[in-house]
Amino acid sequence: MLPLLISQQIREGDAYTIANEPISSVDLMERASRAFVGWFVNRFPDKNEPITFYCGTGNNGGDGLAIARILCDHHYNKLKVIIVRFSAKVSDDFQVNYERLKETCVTIKELEKGEEIPEDSSRVIIDALLGSGLNKPLIGDYARLVNFINGLNKTIVSVDVPTGFFAEGEVAKDTIAIKASLVITFQQPKVNFLLPESALYVDCWETVNIGISEKFAYSVNSPYQLVEEKDARQLLKPRHHFSNKGTYGHSLLVAGQAKTMGAALLSSSAAAHAGAGLITACIPESGLIALNSYRPEVMAITRKEKELPEIDWDKFASIAVGPGLGKDDDALKLLKDIIKNYKKPLVIDADALNLLAENPALFAELPDGSVLTPHMKEFDRLFGDHDNWWQRLQTSIKKAKELKICIILKNDYTITAIPDGKAYFNSTGNPAMASGGMGDVLTGIVAALLAQKYPPVEACILAVYIHGKAGDELALPNRLNVVLPGKLITQLPVTMAKLRA
Known part of the structure; x- marks a missing residue:
């Protein structure tokens, strides 16, 4: 049986893997991003397709920046990254990938609190705003941006978890969250992907293995298990x-x-x-x-x-x-x-x-x-x-x-x-x-x-x-x-x- 971990346990699994493999956190992020790209390029092979990334300044945003850079290395040539600076907090791994992305030809723009959201003509949107650690409903600028992205009626691919959607716990009927056409999630499905409330926010999901320690996952004794063949x-x-x-x-x-x-x-x-x-x-x-x-x-x-x-x-x-x-x-x-x-x-x-x-x-x-x-x-x-x-x-x-x-x-x-x-x-x-x-x-x-x-x-x-x-x-x-x-x-x-x- 595959143990299904909640968000805190996933973070602990990351830390365990970093300490015991060993591997640096930014290299683990790189591995996750490459796993994402490996699946993405098979589903979206057109390298001339305009793609817009919406990236927050935490680790989910760092994933988005790394994915954009790796897609650029794969010769996707119409990539645009919008860095959403609605929070003063910036993770270390985000900053590393931000500096790396600046060395590429990917277009980078920034969106500050209260600014008007620019029109977006891309047919594919990558959602890397907020990850699985979210524990409160979206309000203010984040809610406004999510409603804007949903209103574009484009193909939305979320990194790990749709922004605003809780990985576990109660999902309110009026939840404001990205409505993803596809979620490429890391290591295992999130528990809420398997409950009916996810239908409004997740059309389909795929898991990619990023090498989190299986020893740790099985040691947690999670109450939630996935039955496999x-x-x-x-x-x-x-x-x-x-x-x-x-x-x-x-x-x-x-x-x-x-x-x-x-x-x-x-x-x-x-x-x-x-x-x-x-x-x-x-x-x-x-x-x-x-x-x-x-x-x-x-x-x-x-x-x-x-x-x-x-x-x-x-x-x-x-x-x-x-x-x-x-x-x-x-x-x-x-x-x-x-x-x-x-x-x-x-x-x-x-x-x-x-x-x-x-x-x-x-x-x-x-x-x-x-x-x-x-x-x-x-x-x-x-x-x-x-x-x-x-x-x-x-x-x-x-x-x-x-x-x-x-x-x-x-x-x-x-x-x-x-x-x-x-x-x-x-x-x-x-x-x-x-x-x-x-x-x-x-x-x-x-x-x-x-x-x-x-x-x-x-x-x-x-x-x-x-x-x-x-x-x-x-x-x-x-x-x-x-x-x-x-x-x-x-x-x-x-x-x-x-x-x-």
Whole structure:
């Protein structure tokens, strides 16, 4: 897992690298700037493209000056640097790069406090005003300049972090910040890049490795982690010769009503394709024909209205409850019966989450290691309204620890909060997967992995990664606008085989 560091920790990592590599701070800045340019020249190969740099007088501005000089060395010949002197503070590394830039043919202009901002005809803007250390909203001249740059409607590339956007912490709805077409960020994504508030300010981001000490990063024990492909490969178990259906566990999916059988079909089918050895769906009697037609591999326990089904709890290695279940008295009675009688980790999704929110006393009865899989609205019903996603992130960590459960908070970079206080951001998935039923599929995958004896934390991290990876393998190479859940289900064994290879 890649530890995600907050701004203060990143500065400490810089200092550790400087002291222990060893390397001077200005040489580390040079290395970062060259890494930036290495990516930039591939994306913007036209050396006759007019480019304007807006550079503050701190280290982010120093990066901008170094990048301008290096691009000049690469024969980009229409570069203009505007040094923004809204602060009397000047970092040492900025000053070194300022003196170096003066030795080139790059045009340098200065903008003082209160001065009128000159018109800018460049089609590409480099934002190197303020870096990741910002801890208060922009006001005054900085706010005026940022609004001016955004109003140009040009391609804006931010160095490390868009000016005005917090790398971590709460992002207010009225935040004034650069709206970057691209952010080339150093070493790792900032935590807030992975939360929905970033959508207004970051169209896309790319990380470039600048050689910050990995030893330091892993020593910090950050609560925020990014799941990468190598992690999924390491966690995924092989399927051995001489194994059989009993080896891979029996999963029960409690789902569906007469009008919502699709959820039961999708979740149970996903469990089958994700490798559970046996699958039983607990469904209403009216859904039996649909189940047998759609997925004959899945067995059934049928439910009658006003009656609890007879379930042999000991035969199931995992149970998931909720997709399409409804919220009537029968559904609540069934949920209570499951929580009372099944002592292994449960997977709770959809309608079962809403029932849990309406009956919070049930939280105390959940088996340790149980998995909740809410989207944003379900999460807020469970744990109270939140003003922003940073608050939700902190609540998910707190509640997972307090209740000894795993919480999969679904989004672009789905967050899995676990009982030890860590939160894992997923790196797979794409907008083509924004389709009804995708959550039912994820529930089935988690249930299947639990049935195969994966510990709950591993089951959650793997399920979320595999779910998104299957969607990527369908959507991205084929440029699909929509990936339907049923299609993703059939991709699951292919995706898992590739990860095992």
